[in-house]
Amino acid sequence: MSETPGTPMLKAEAIRSGYHGVTVIKGLDFEVGNEVFAVLGANGAGKTTLLATLARLIPLMGGRIQFRGEDVSDLPPYETAGRGIGYVPQEKGVFAELTVLENLTVGGMIGERSQDERMAEVFELFPDLETLQTQTAGTLSGGESRMVAAGRAMMQDPILLLLDEPTAGLSPLYVDMFFEKITEIHETRGVGIVLAEQNATKALEVADRVMVLSLGEAFLIEAATELTTKQLKEGYRI
Amino acid sequence: MNLDWLDAFLVSGLFFVVMIIGLALLLHIQLGLARIANFGVVGFWGIGMYSFGVLFVKVDWPFGDPWPFLISAAFGSVVAGLSGLLVGWLIADLDEDGVLVGTLGFATAVWILATTEQDLTGGALGMGGLRFPYDIGTVKANETLWLVLLIIVVALILYYVHRVHRAPYGRLLTAIGDNEPLARSLGKATFRTKIWLFAFASAGMGLLGAMYGVMERFLETANIGIDITLAAIVGLILGGTARVWGAVIGVAISVGVFDILVQSYLPLPRDWYSQAIPVLREAIFGAVLIIVLLFRPLGVLGDMRRDKLMRSMHGD
Numbered sequence: 001m002s003e004t005p006g007t008p009m010l011k012a013e014a015i016r017s018g019y020h021g022v023t024v025i026k027g028l029d030f031e032v033g034n035e036v037f038a039v040l041g042a043n044g045a046g047k048t049t050l051l052a053t054l055a056r057l058i059p060l061m062g063g064r065i066q067f068r069g070e071d072v073s074d075l076p077p078y079e080t081a082g083r084g085i086g087y088v089p090q091e092k093g094v095f096a097e098l099t100v101l102e103n104l105t106v107g108g109m110i111g112e113r114s115q116d117e118r119m120a121e122v123f124e125l126f127p128d129l130e131t132l133q134t135q136t137a138g139t140l141s142g143g144e145s146r147m148v149a150a151g152r153a154m155m156q157d158p159i160l161l162l163l164d165e166p167t168a169g170l171s172p173l174y175v176d177m178f179f180e181k182i183t184e185i186h187e188t189r190g191v192g193i194v195l196a197e198q199n200a201t202k203a204l205e206v207a208d209r210v211m212v213l214s215l216g217e218a219f220l221i222e223a224a225t226e227l228t229t230k231q232l233k234e235g236y237r238i
Numbered sequence: 239m240n241l242d243w244l245d246a247f248l249v250s251g252l253f254f255v256v257m258i259i260g261l262a263l264l265l266h267i268q269l270g271l272a273r274i275a276n277f278g279v280v281g282f283w284g285i286g287m288y289s290f291g292v293l294f295v296k297v298d299w300p301f302g303d304p305w306p307f308l309i310s311a312a313f314g315s316v317v318a319g320l321s322g323l324l325v326g327w328l329i330a331d332l333d334e335d336g337v338l339v340g341t342l343g344f345a346t347a348v349w350i351l352a353t354t355e356q357d358l359t360g361g362a363l364g365m366g367g368l369r370f371p372y373d374i375g376t377v378k379a380n381e382t383l384w385l386v387l388l389i390i391v392v393a394l395i396l397y398y399v400h401r402v403h404r405a406p407y408g409r410l411l412t413a414i415g416d417n418e419p420l421a422r423s424l425g426k427a428t429f430r431t432k433i434w435l436f437a438f439a440s441a442g443m444g445l446l447g448a449m450y451g452v453m454e455r456f457l458e459t460a461n462i463g464i465d466i467t468l469a470a471i472v473g474l475i476l477g478g479t480a481r482v483w484g485a486v487i488g489v490a491i492s493v494g495v496f497d498i499l500v501q502s503y504l505p506l507p508r509d510w511y512s513q514a515i516p517v518l519r520e521a522i523f524g525a526v527l528i529i530v531l532l533f534r535p536l537g538v539l540g541d542m543r544r545d546k547l548m549r550s551m552h553g554d
């Protein structure tokens with residue numbers, strides 16, 4: 001297992017979670033520092049469940065989650081968001097009935113900085129959003145919705161951003177653009193990132209470390225540069 | 239003041255219409271924004287009316303008007319608000335079916351309580367002794383002034399709902415109605431928001447109930463049946479749940495047409511009024527509700543077509 005870069009932001013100890021008695025995440029131990037931490041795994045491996053658990057949307061069945069040294073295992077999600085955990089879900093990431101601008105402002109109420117300042121930064125990151133401001137989010141294209149969801153998460157000044165397959169179903173051009181943005185968010189704004197991905201090739205380009213999930217267990221945790229194709233295939237069970 | 243030109247039926251008919259508009263406006267915040275279908279409107283309205291009435295009539299008030307009314311109305315409103323808090327707490331995390339059963343159940347419980355607690359409420363026979371907190375001469379003058387006061391109260395509710403639409407609070411409610419888990423992940427205390435919404439809307443409904451009790455001067459359990467809820471819901475859905483004016487226009491069309499035009503101005507045989515018309519009214523309201531829910535689940539005049547289109551596109 002590889003070293004966590006810097007002091008860990010997030011520390012998961014033997015966490016277990018799932019739905020109505022079905023255990024999906026079966027005891028995971030890992031740390032995330034100020035890095036891009038990719039969570040890879042086949043369909044149904046538990047990536048979405050893991051991220052929703054970290055965002056505290058799904059209760060823990062066991063184990064503990066620490067965020068910046070504080071035990072957040074029992075906190076409701078509205079508390080963890082306030083502490084700096086941003087979350088962009090895999091699906092239904094926008095409020096369909098609100099405009100793009102309203103979507104962005106719904107998120108921008110945590111911390112000290114003014115809303116205008118954050119908004120300007122988000123528009124700098126995703127210039128397309130500026131022209132879409134007044135459009136109802138429900139009428140946006142898939143790629144545009146992802147930008148809104150990511151932009152809204154950035155409005156919260158997150159310290160750690162949980163991104164659940166942000167590019168699934170997008171055209172290659174969008175995918176490349178999005179991965180560049182992920183790098184930019186991490187490198188120029190210093191946000192730690194947990195990135196759940198199917199697209200291993202792309203994820204490995206931007207990730208510092210990788211966790212391969214297999215049926216809810218960590219098949220391996222490794223520096224992105226060290227991961228071999230053979231390991232990946234075993235993790236994906238192909 | 240000479241009020242000969244004014245028809246007494248018109249005053250009580252208008253009072254009913256304006257009151258239902260008030261209820262529909264409060265329901266609009268719950269259903270139109272937060273997407274919580276409160277089918278227990280009459281319960282909150284009724285518990286407000288009865289708590290107000292019992293206090294107002296049974297207490298030997300040491301001070302003069304308008305204090306007994308004001309104190310009792312505040313009491314009725316608070317009791318309704320507290321029951322809203324309780325019901326809200328019970329249903330806030332339930333799905334649509336649970337909300338339906340919970341709110342309907344509450345309204346039924348209020349009806350049963352009012353019927354069985356005969357010592358307090360007079361049971362099915364009813365309870366008299368309510369009066370206006372003033373006397374400006376004739377019954378008609380008193381009733382007309384009461385209508386004016388109600389219009390002021392409902393206008394204030396309308397103004398408040400308007401402001402909510404423009405405020406971050408309104409966006410928060412829409413966000414919760416739209417996608418609650420997402421709102422929660424963004425740091426919104428959605429549960430707390432929903433139960434407070436229920437408490438405040440219910441308090442408003444309770445106040446309208448107290449005002450209705452005074453207008454009728456009599457409390458009877460026949461008044462706290464499902465038809466009040468139905469009138470508010472049908473009006474709101476007819477006008478469109480998403481728009482502020484939907485409640486006003488929808489209720490004016492539905493209840494207004496029935497309770498003012500048909501009841502007061504159509505030359506129908508007298509014996510129809512007690513028998514056929516109430517039944518017809520319920521039947522038509524019920525049919526309208528079913529048709530609207532089937533074909534335009536989110537309103538007739540509302541701007542929800544966009545929403546429907548979007549949903550069909552996203553296969554949701």
Ligand SMILES: Nc1ncnc2c1ncn2[C@@H]1O[C@H](COP(=O)(O)OP(=O)(O)OP(=O)(O)O)[C@@H](O)[C@H]1O
Binds near residue numbers: 019022041046049
């Ligand atoms: N709400 C739910 N109730 C019960 N089981 C669920 C629920 N959501 C997901 N599951 C199950 O949990 C397991 C993990 O699902 P999850 O969505 O976390 O996988 P994933 O790795 O994100 O997959 P994908 O790459 O397809 O998004 C699956 O077997 C799935 O069937």
Ligand SMILES: [Mg+2]
Binds near residue numbers: 047048049164165
């Ligand atoms: Mg997933």
